[in-house]
Amino acid sequence: MQREILGAKLHTARVTETKIDYEGSCAIDQDLLDLAGIAPYERVHIYNITNGNRFDTYAIPDRRGSGKIGFNGAAARMGQIGDRIIIVTYVQVEDSELSKHVLRVILLDEKNRPMKNITHKTRKPK
Numbered sequence: 001m002q003r004e005i006l007g008a009k010l011h012t013a014r015v016t017e018t019k020i021d022y023e024g025s026c027a028i029d030q031d032l033l034d035l036a037g038i039a040p041y042e043r044v045h046i047y048n049i050t051n052g053n054r055f056d057t058y059a060i061p062d063r064r065g066s067g068k069i070g071f072n073g074a075a076a077r078m079g080q081i082g083d084r085i086i087i088v089t090y091v092q093v094e095d096s097e098l099s100k101h102v103l104r105v106i107l108l109d110e111k112n113r114p115m116k117n118i119t120h121k122t123r124k125p126k
Helices: 030-036 073-078 095-100
Strands: 002-014 017-019 025-029 043-048 054-062 069-072 084-094 102-108 114-121
Touching (some): 002 030, 002 069, 002 095, 017 073, 025 030, 025 073, 030 054, 030 102, 030 114, 043 073, 054 073, 069 073, 084 095
Parallel strands (some): 002 102, 017 069, 025 054
Antiparallel strands (some): 002 084, 025 069, 043 054, 043 084, 102 114
């Protein structure tokens, strides 16, 4: 059996830019993508802590060290600059591989700088 498990999480990021006239997606500092293990153009789920909106789109890499988290296209309607958000990915894992899966949680400060990098191992339920 396969389970859908949390793969990566950028926790308490801040929206730094919105561009309605763009083809869509969420621009994310490449350093943050690397830290979390999120691939460019990978599907991401966005949970807006500030307004409660939840949506999914895909990640596009932005300039390293910029701290940028930008909502583009239709996503720009889902939040405003300064909103606190959570960005997550999910992965499909076979039950037999659950104990090998390690997820990354990156806690960010108000300027989208990493404060803490946490890893969790999953396990098969009893």
